[in-house]
Amino acid sequence: MTTIAFIGLGNMGGPMAINLQKAGHAVRAFDLSKEAVAKVVAEGATAAFSAQDAVQGAKVVVTMLPASQHVEALFLGKDGAPGLLASIAPGTLVIDSSTIAAATSQKVAKAADAAGIDFIDAPVSGGTGGAIAGTLTFMVGGTTAQLERAQPYLEKMGANIFHAGAVGAGQTAKICNNMLLGILMVGTSEAIALGVANGLDPKVLSEIMRRSSGGNWALEKYNPFPGVHENAPASKGYAGGFGTDLMLKDLGLAQDNAIATKASTPLGGMARAIYAAHSIAGHGGEDFSSVIKMLQKP
Ligand code: NAD
Incomplete structure (x- = not known):
């Protein structure tokens, strides 16, 4: 002990x-x-x-x-x-x-x-x-x-x-991972919103993509559409989970790093801008998967 x-x-x-x-x-x-x-x-x-x-x-x-x-x-x-x-x-x-x-x-x-x-x-x-x-x-x-x-x-x-x-290398690995996660969550949200706008069932579409070449962690465990994964923040009013503002912080760390190292991270930059707009719209304290709200038809 x-x-x-x-x-x-x-x-x-x-x-x-x-x-x-x-x-x-x-x-x-x-x-x-x-x-x-x-x-x-x-x-x-x-x-x-x-x-x-x-x-x-x-x-x-x-x-x-x-x-x-x-x-x-x-x-x-x-x-x-x-x-x-x-x-x-x-x-x-x-x-x-x-x-x-x-x-x-x-x-x-x-x-x-x-x-x-x-x-x-x-x-x-x-x-x-x-x-x-x-x-x-x-x-x-x-x-x-x-x-x-x-x-x-x-x-x-x-x-x-x-x-x-x-020391510090763990943080560098983490921001690379979270930049990818931030991009994937926006992409997954976009795809589901498009399917739903065309009348598809979000559960059926998510399962099709999960087992197809678009499969990713969000589709496996953390679906941004309410009701698809019972335990995901999306099914709990986007409470708990990983806050939009924390994702925004991580995407900012990735961009700071990209500027310092002259790396090209266009999608990381775009994802940061999308989460920033989502935060300014009042969703900073909600789980980051709530970014789907920006992409859905009202
Ligand atoms: P959180 O906001 O839920 O918790 C942070 C806690 O720190 C709060 O309870 C706050 O009161 C406390 N705190 C702040 N300043 C303090 C201080 N000076 N002394 C004592 N307590 C203090 O955040 P979280 O979701 O638990 O995330 C924590 C870290 O883990 C962040 O860096 C985040 O980016 C990272 N992270 C979060 C997730 C996730 O899914 N939530 C996943 C991986 C990594």
Whole structure:
């Protein structure tokens, strides 16, 4: 049994923390939202009063926060307030599973290294369903020794663990994947909306495409049309899941990276513009598959 601090207990972090607790570890849980903490405490974890409190006695720290600015402010501090690294004991392993800029992971890792702390980036794929089932895919950036240290914990939350390269490489792999996911969700939505506008049953059309050359993850598990997949956010009023604004953040990270590396990503750029328009129309907090609303006939 290991004492694990888990900070960021939202749609993803909550179920991930519960899986670590169920695996026999002692989870010290912290989130700015008391409701989020309560859900994890109901499964046996201990509530922490602050991030500083959560890391007391912890050998491992896991973070699952929205974006770069949250991770940087937490670990390195903000507006003169000290960062969490100052409260973490040397020798501790920190696993950051948030999707953030690779440069931020590298900046935090450098400061952690100076304090004798192992920091790896380990963003995930698999959605909230994967987080609950413990079948996430982890994309790890760090040394082989750091990954080996993290492996027993990652295995309790995921089914596939990849070593993408040095610190930050996990984030780069993640934004490539999410750029593709964002494009595929728009394409899938477009195709279903076109079929429905022509009188096709969305379930029948989705099944035809799933078993044909257009098959993809959205058609397998995360159909954007309500009622096709019972457990997908589309069938729950687009609640929970992966927020449009989080997808927009990831497509922004991909475009920032493409600009820096002079890569050509025209569809990634177009997808970012589509999700931005969808967010401005008031759908930023809904699951990203709600982008189909932009493409459907009223
Ligand atoms: P979420 O908004 O549901 O949860 C984020 C949580 O972090 C919230 O509960 C919030 O209160 C908490 N938080 C923010 N700042 C904090 C702080 N300083 N201290 C403590 N808690 C703080 O987001 P999510 O869907 O769980 O996503 C988390 C990360 O995982 C994001 O980077 C996202 O891009 C990535 N991700 C999400 C999915 C998905 O399907 N939702 C899939 C893969 C990756």
